Amino acid sequence: MTASSWEVVIGLEVHCQLLTATKLFCGCSTRFGAAPNSQTCPVCLGHPGVLPVLNAEAVRLAVRLARAVGGTLPPESVFSRKNYFYPDLPKGYQITQYERPFCEGGEVEVSLRGVRLVVPLTRIHLEEDAGKSTHGGHGLTEVDLNRAGTPLVEIVSEPALRSSDEAAAYLEELRNLVRTLGVSDGHLEEGSFRCDANVSLRRPGAPLGTRVELKNLNSFTFVKKAIDYEVARQREVLEEGGAVIQETRLWDERVTRPMRGKEDAHDYRYFPEPDLLPLRLRSEWLADALPELPGTRRRRYVDALGLSQYDAEVLTADSATSAFFEAMLAAGAGPKASANWLANELMGRLNTEGRSVSASPVAPQDLAALVVRTQDGRLSSKLAKEAFSRLWAGESAAAAIAAVGEVVSDSAALEAAIADVLGASPDEVAQFHAGKTKVVGFFVGRIMKALQGKADPQLTQALLLAALEARRPT
Numbered sequence: 001m002t003a004s005s006w007e008v009v010i011g012l013e014v015h016c017q018l019l020t021a022t023k024l025f026c027g028c029s030t031r032f033g034a035a036p037n038s039q040t041c042p043v044c045l046g047h048p049g050v051l052p053v054l055n056a057e058a059v060r061l062a063v064r065l066a067r068a069v070g071g072t073l074p075p076e077s078v079f080s081r082k083n084y085f086y087p088d089l090p091k092g093y094q095i096t097q098y099e100r101p102f103c104e105g106g107e108v109e110v111s112l113r114g115v116r117l118v119v120p121l122t123r124i125h126l127e128e129d130a131g132k133s134t135h136g137g138h139g140l141t142e143v144d145l146n147r148a149g150t151p152l153v154e155i156v157s158e159p160a161l162r163s164s165d166e167a168a169a170y171l172e173e174l175r176n177l178v179r180t181l182g183v184s185d186g187h188l189e190e191g192s193f194r195c196d197a198n199v200s201l202r203r204p205g206a207p208l209g210t211r212v213e214l215k216n217l218n219s220f221t222f223v224k225k226a227i228d229y230e231v232a233r234q235r236e237v238l239e240e241g242g243a244v245i246q247e248t249r250l251w252d253e254r255v256t257r258p259m260r261g262k263e264d265a266h267d268y269r270y271f272p273e274p275d276l277l278p279l280r281l282r283s284e285w286l287a288d289a290l291p292e293l294p295g296t297r298r299r300r301y302v303d304a305l306g307l308s309q310y311d312a313e314v315l316t317a318d319s320a321t322s323a324f325f326e327a328m329l330a331a332g333a334g335p336k337a338s339a340n341w342l343a344n345e346l347m348g349r350l351n352t353e354g355r356s357v358s359a360s361p362v363a364p365q366d367l368a369a370l371v372v373r374t375q376d377g378r379l380s381s382k383l384a385k386e387a388f389s390r391l392w393a394g395e396s397a398a399a400a401i402a403a404v405g406e407v408v409s410d411s412a413a414l415e416a417a418i419a420d421v422l423g424a425s426p427d428e429v430a431q432f433h434a435g436k437t438k439v440v441g442f443f444v445g446r447i448m449k450a451l452q453g454k455a456d457p458q459l460t461q462a463l464l465l466a467a468l469e470a471r472r473p474t
């Protein structure tokens with residue numbers, strides 16, 4: 001067998017911080033960046049004798065996400081204790097959901113370079129976050145418990161992803177989704193959207209291979225690099241006849257390093273949390289209106305607006321881009337032309353400067369005004385590009401369009417220019433009449449030059465041919 005006949009199998013576990021003001025089981029603030037240990041209380045510090053009280057807002061947000069992915073919501077779910085020792089876990093256990101999560105199944109539709117991909121989910125459960133250990137100066141490890149008790153949802157995908165590109169596209173879609181729903185801010189760098197990846201290899205059709213869990217993937221680039229590295233590492237182990245060891249590995253800038261042997265579920269001695277009742281969902285949470293989701297919007301762009309899957313993917317990649325596009329449509333520009341100008345001209349230029357659509361110096365209404373002029377033929381593509389450069393430089397649409405001038409589609413003006421050019425080129429006129437039709441291009445070039453490139457191309461062509469016929473010797 002060849003090296004390429006390994007199939008890559010990836011499942012992702014995403015921990016996503018819910019946008020609540022307070023923690024999951026106490027009233028402490030969840031604000032990011034406060035002084036260490038300033039947002040704590042006896043509950044989240046794990047003092048003896050305290051009792052957790054479930055934050056209803058966290059459940060409401062979690063249910064929004066579950067409904068958006070089409071998950072099944074059992075009428076009752078159960079919190080469990082996951083027991084382990086770690087300095088940033090003062091209780092000695094984490095309250096999570098284990099055997100009976102609040103959401104089972106569901107799926108996320110992803111678009112990757114114009115191809116649709118449906119990623120099935122195993123489950124989504126609610127849990128509290130642990131604190132944070134920092135291995136700082138003075139050779140000390142410091143513990144900040146501000147994050148302890150912060151509400152999270154863990155979104156577990158099926159091992160259905162087959163490449164690092166698919167994994168990254170799925171993550172971006174999921175982040176776009178939680179932001180659109182207002183469920184999470186999705187900040188990877190602040191740790192409110194974190195990803196672990198389970199990676200294994202197998203021969204196509206064979207049972208799943210031994211998986212390795214990758215941690216510390218706190219950017220989309222790291223997710224891709226860590227998975228690619230791990231796939232290459234496992235392939236080498238397997239092709240040398242070795243066996244992959246089930247373990248947790250940490251991404252460390254260029255390589256993945258062993259962190260610890262992988263625990264199995266029984267190591268955590270899960271049991272139902274005795275201090276919390278089973279969770280029953282409120283009917284108003286299940287009836288809460290949802291906004292148009294990125295996947296639905298993409299389908300609408302393809303089905304109703306006639307855009308390609310690829311264009312729809314680009315335009316729905318984040319909410320700023322789709323809001324820009326929607327504003328162009330609202331200003332009267334057509335969908336295909338708007339998609340082209342936004343995705344190619346504007347985003348192309350923004351990308352070269354490393355800027356996003358939300359930082360565009362061109363307003364959607366101004367770009368739409370320019371697109372409308374190209375659609376009604378008053379701006380040629382050459383003039384429109386000149387006008388676009390002026391928009392980019394900060395001019396208004398009216399000023400930019402006035403400065404480049406509109407296409408000359410006035411027949412009298414065109415006929416005068418044609419008469420001048422033909423009169424000045426008797427040899428070429430004779431060549432045309434002798435059957436050398438290629439000289440038409442020469443005449444068009446001269447006419448365009450005389451009118452500073454603003455002649456309406458179709459009308460010019462028609463009037464030119466008529467003028468040449470009128471001059472044909474009898």
Ligand SMILES: [Zn+2]
Pocket residue numbers: 023026027028039040041042043044045149
């Ligand atoms: Zn607290």
